[in-house]
Amino acid sequence: MAELARLAGITERTLRFYRERKLIPPPRREGRIAWYDDHHLARLRTIAALLERGHTLNGIAELAEAFDHGRDVADLLGMGAPTEEEPVRLTPEELAARFEGEATPENLAAAMDLGYVGADGDEIVHISSRLLDVTSALVREGIPLADILAAGRRVREHADALADLFADLVLRHGPEENLHRLRPLARSVVEAEVSLALDRRLRKRD
Template sequence: MEELAEEAGITVRTLRFYRERKLIPPPRREGRIAWYDEHHLARLRTITGLLERGHTLTAIAELTDAFEHGRDVGELLGLTGEPTEETPVRLTPEELADYFEGEVTPENLQAALDLGYIGTDGDEIVHISRRLLEVSAQLVREGVPLAAVMTAGRRVREHADALAELFLTTVHEYKADADMDKLRPLAKAVVEAELSMAMDRRIAADRAGDKG
């Protein structure tokens, strides 16, 4: 315990307090000897980093519980399939907190876990898509609450699933042996063009409403 506290830059008293609050897992025991490892050290450094970013110990305990009961990255990829075009991103909890300053709450974290945006790999967090991570962070910086981003993301997921099903059904109706990897860019082009025109229409309608 003394060695772990020294490595983490905290006092033994603080370490005992964290153990009592269940902020770190119990050590591995061999008789009367308690063994701590790099996992415990990483957890302590995470706690210190989150405290420095303004999180309370209660909030950290809730975040830790969400991490431990969330999907690990293996399960996440098993559910979503290995992404073919998206680039996963590995983050520490502190780095995630920096992306969404003040918005990384247990509720938002659970929503991200439920959506399959993130999974855990030991003491790291894996976001399934760098593009989604960057866009979500930019929306938060523009003033949109992360909870609202998550709600919108869930609705977008539903529409995206329906669009993918529509495209696949249409193509397979006329070409059963179609190579969907080759046709994927066509589907993306149609969706991007229609979304662009839809945004033009909505923006024009909003501006016309403002003038009225």
């Protein structure tokens, strides 16, 4: 405990307080010896960074609880299911920096429920770099993250319906292998239709 506190730049008393508040996971026990590792140090440095950014200990505790009970990465990524999306690994500190003031426990829980993020040790894994970049850009434009996630849930419903439609079309006229090979065509159709739909929406406003 003394070594961990020294490396983290805090007192042992503060470390005990963090343990009592469950801000860090318990150490690994071997008899009467408690072992801390790099994951504990990373969590303490994240706590320090969040405190510097103005987060309260209560908020950090809620964030830590949501994080520790988040979805497993294997579940998040579908245990090796084929995907064209590139996952992104983030520390909680990096996540807070991406969404200044918006990385609340409620938003994190909503993102986990949607399958956007999962936990892997002391890291957060976002399932798609494209979705992460778009979400960050929308937040920078002043749109609350909670509203973006709510819209994301509605988009998910429509996207599932479109995927079912395309899969049924392909499987009616060929083997299942065609579904993976032809998926770029489905993406192109959806992107074009959304672009045209936005054109129609903008013309209505003019």
